[in-house]
Amino acid sequence: MARRSARSTPDLIPAAGSDALRPLAERMRPRELDEMVGQRRLLAQGSALRRAVESGHVHSMILWGPPGCGKTTLALLLAHYADAEFRAISAVLSGLPDVRVVLAEAGERFAQGRRTVLFVDEVHRFNKAQQDAFLPHIERGSILFVGATTENPSFELNSALLSRCRVHVMEAVSAQDIAVALERALQDDERGLGGHGLRVNAEALAQIAGAADGDVRRGLTLLEIAAELAGDERGEITEATLVQVLADRTRRFDKGGEQFYDQISALHKSVRSSNPDAALYWFARMLDGGCDPIYLARRLTRMATEDIGLADPRAQTMAVEAWDTYERLGSPEGDLALAQLVIYLASTAKSNAAYVAFNEAKRDVREHGTQEVPLHLRNAPTKLMKQLGYAKGYQYDHDAEGGVALDQTGFPDAMGERVYYRPVDRGLEIKLKDKLDRLRSERKSRRPKG
Structure with missing residues (x-):
């Protein structure tokens, strides 16, 4: 079988007769590395991956990136430049029997002197046993494994x-780069819309590119829909056309995936950094993406206790009230109560002193085991307990000078006094710090030496 040149046009597209049935995004799939938009860092001229691809000496890899950033296209180009057979399976649709069939075919092909690029889409959906099935074939070299x-x-x-x-990290494609792909599709007579006589201005193209939200495939799909509707507008993609095409667009958001946790992390850290504007942005982003507002209410309540604490005890009360308000009103009216909470939490004084103190106390509990309660702190409701020394020497604080009995300890004898809670110089904790610093100093001065 004759080998084709690594620089010839790859056989990525079916016969021309089927083009009418194929979406624009599929027809416009890049045939060369130079046709790919975005991924400048990963595929820049002279980069390690680009040199490897162009030389045909590629390696097994994981392509990690958002939808529509070019993972499938890059896998196809890897097969082209390496002069290898391309096979694709989806972890959503395929099971272990399907995997074994594809691997067996790849093994036979390898024995005949030809390699296989095996592209596994949504590879994270395979369980451990299914993932392990690829290992010996990767080691043997019978497949070039590309997981997306x-x-x-x-x-x-x-x-x-x-x-x-x-692992290669791929980034969402910028609106400017998506606009380049859209312009290319408009000018391409063979695969694109070049022969349709469409008229579209740069502003309309920019709107479509922005609505694609980093997804080239989505941008081309929106353009294709707009082109179909433009037939009623005598070939012009007008503002009215765009209103119809872009009316129901949604942003990228995965309620259980990486983006979800990245965004809740951004919200939490913006609150902690006292940046109400950034916090409100991430809150709105998560609501827009379909995040459960009750989940957000729970996380905001946690922020009130973990990052604000006793610097402003009102924050916790306000969090519970905002949560209750949302449950009473629902969306969209209740969203405003949570938005107000976000602004307040981000704007008020911060302290994690209580959070740190609690963790230190838990650590001591683990490390010191089951310590006996000092006799003077025990209750003595019976005569026997009094005879055994329970409550002996206990000083009733309300009767002591200043309302605090400074001569007695509250810790087990084997541990001695401990300091967990260290108030910060912010909010209400300024006053708490002044009081506790004074009491701790006096208690320490009265403690017997040695």
């Missing part, structure tokens, strides 16, 4: 597979 995932490989893929593959 939108999820963090560190959490979703097993270590054995990761150790045999290089």
Whole structure:
């Protein structure tokens, strides 16, 4: 079988007769690396991956990136430049029997001197046993494994597979780069819309590119829909056309995936950084993406206790009230109560002193085991307990000078006094700090030496 040149046009597209049935995004799939938009860092001239691809000496890899950033296209180009057979399976649609069939075919092909690029879409959906099935074939070299995932490989893929593959991070494509792909589709007579006589101005094209939200495939799909509607407008993609096409667009958001946790992390850290504007943005982003407002109410309540604490005790009360308000009103009216909470939490004084103190106390409980309660702190409701020394020497604080009995300890004898709670110089904790610093100093001065 004759080998084709690594620089010839790859056989990525079916016969021309079927083009009418194929979406624009599929017809416009890049045939060369130079046709790919975005991924400048990963595929820049002279970059390690680009040199490897162009030389045909590619390696097994994991492509991690959002939808529509070019993972499938890059896998196809890898097969083209390496002069290898391309086979694709989806972890959503395929099981272990399907995987074994594809691997067996790849093994036969390898024995005949030809390699296979095996592209596994949504690879994170395969379980450990299914992922392990690829390992011997990767090691033998009978397949060039290319796994595509939108999820963090560190959490979703097993270590054995990761150790045999290089992870390449792909980024969402910018609106400017998507506009380049759209313009190319408008001018291409063979695969694109060049022969349709469409008229579209740069502003309309920019709107479509922005609505694609980093997804080239989505941008081309929107353009194709707009082109179909433009037939009623005598070939012009007008503002009215765009209103119809872009009316129901949604932003990228995965309620259980990496983006979800990235965004809740951004919201939490913006609150902690006292940046109400950024916090409100991330809150709105999560609502827009379909996040459950009750989940957000729970996380905001946690922020009130973890990051604000006793610097402003009103924050916790306000969090519970906002949560209750949302449950009474629902969306969209109740969303405003949570938005007000976000602004307040981000704007008020911050302290994690109580959070740190609680963790230190728990650590001492683990390390010191079951310590006896000092006799003077025990209750003595019976005569026997009094005879055994329970409550002996206890000083009733309300009767002491200043309302605090400074001569007695509250800790087990084997531990001695401990300091967990260290108030900060912010909010209400300024006053708490002044009082506790004075009491701790006096208590320490009265403690017997040695």
